[in-house]
Amino acid sequence: MTEYDIAVIPGDGIGPEVVEAAQAVLAECETRYGLTLNYTTYDFSADLYRRTGRKITAADMDEIGMRDAVLFGAMGLPDVRGPEGLELGAQVEMRAHYGLFSSLRPVRLFPGVDGPLKAEKVDMLVIRETSEGMFAGLADEHEPSDESASDRMTITRATSEKLFDVAFSQARARRKRGTPGHVTLLHKSNALRSNVLLEKVFDEVAARNADIGSAKYYIDAGSMYMVTDPGRYDVIVSENIFGDIVSEVAAGLVGGLGVAPSADVSLTHGVFQPSHGSAPDIAGQGIANPTAMILSAAMMLEWLGERRGDDLATRIAHAIQGAVESTLAIGPRARDLGGSAGTREVTDAVISALPPQVDSGRREHVAAAGR
The missing domain is CATH 3.40.718.10 (Isopropylmalate Dehydrogenase)
Structure with a gap:
């Protein structure tokens, strides 16, 4: 049985909503295909920093790094900033800590989506x-000044x-x-x-x-x-x-950030998140497009499949990608793509489009770094 330990960092704004959507798709894959994902959820949101002053530390990242991969929602709030004036974003710290030198960002104009x-x-x-x-130079010493900055x-x-x-x-x-x-x-x-x-x-x-x-x-x-x-x-x-x-x-x-996944990877670690931000202006309304997050979860499985020689994980990733493509082609479509569907409706459609079984006939999407 394919089993992985996944760290989940939902983050801010629509981050928790799209992560929940991706986990719903992954849960269906667990039921249908024999996949087991064990989740550990961490809160390093900007909202947590605003309330408590707590932000991610090296010790936190050492613990997270023991998991097989990280599923990351979106982080940052425009009005929450650190002492240097920058928005909070644990993903930046993780890139440095894990040496995530490569961010893979595939974009494709899907049938049914107008560019x-x-x-x-x-x-x-x-x-x-x-x-x-x-x-x-983000970690360089910085003397605040209203006259110059570099x-x-x-x-x-x-x-x-x-x-x-x-x-x-x-x-x-x-x-x-x-x-x-x-x-x-x-x-x-x-x-x-x-x-x-x-x-x-x-x-x-x-x-x-x-x-x-x-x-x-x-x-x-x-x-x-x-x-x-x-x-x-x-x-x-x-x-x-x-x-x-x-x-x-x-x-x-290709339709915007709502359909743009990404993977920040090194030869040993991977953080998978949509390319979009936290969009706090639409948070909690149930209208965020979960497509990029779902595709990022598929990239996670494909990366794990490559690293572990796990053909099942790779085939499940392709099944998710195919279900997303089918949903984009025939609908329902999220509002940022000209439709009227909410987060749950799009997620349910992707789940319904998943095949009863996974096969090895799907084409490759994005390979793991270092292949």
Whole structure:
């Protein structure tokens, strides 16, 4: 029997609602397919910090890290900030603590979902580096000032090599299911010294992966191409903050963040969460789109299946992805996709679309880092 211990961090705003939806889908998978998930829930929300001053610690993360994976809702409230003026977000601390250097953010224009472009097909994977880049100095000493402030961007060869190895591995895996098998670096080496090194390492890794096509664009031009010619992209890889921005642009091409899952992974740890934020303005209304969270849960099972050589977990992940695709194609659809369905209605539809049994015929979606 497939059994995993999962840490659950619901977070703030709509986070608990979409996590509950994903767990409902996973519960049905447990019943139908012989999967066992043991959950331990942790509260490190911004709301907890507001009430108690408590935030996630290294000891907390050591404990969480003993679980097989982390299912993360959404965290942060605009009016709750730490002493340095930044919003609370345990996921940032976890990225540093676990060395989660790679955030995998697949986007695809599903049948039944209207995108803002004329393009009939959008299918890309944005890989955002998440342990350094423009976020490297978050733990630096900071003297508050109303006159000046600075952040630092740091790029290292070691992390860049791992990141690009993942990018080319992902492109190779995606090619097996019909994508071009191509990696594009978005960078700014014409103006940033750190990105000169980033580009140099990319060229070296690309040369070692000559079977996979590659390209490089400056981040400004590359962002323009995303909306004028999205078909040129298969796998996109970029520095931390550039990747954060372009992944949300990519999500906008396929219906928005409500259908955009993500996985922050290293070779040993994985945190799975939707790309959207906590959306406190709609929290508690039962109208949040759970699709991205459900797809993130599927990515979690696929990652676990890859790491453990567990074919059942992989097949269940594909079954969930297929159920989501069917639901998006025929409805009901959430409000952010032009429909009128609430969170529960969409969740129930995905559960109803799950097959009675899982088979091995589904195509691969997103492979684990380090394949």
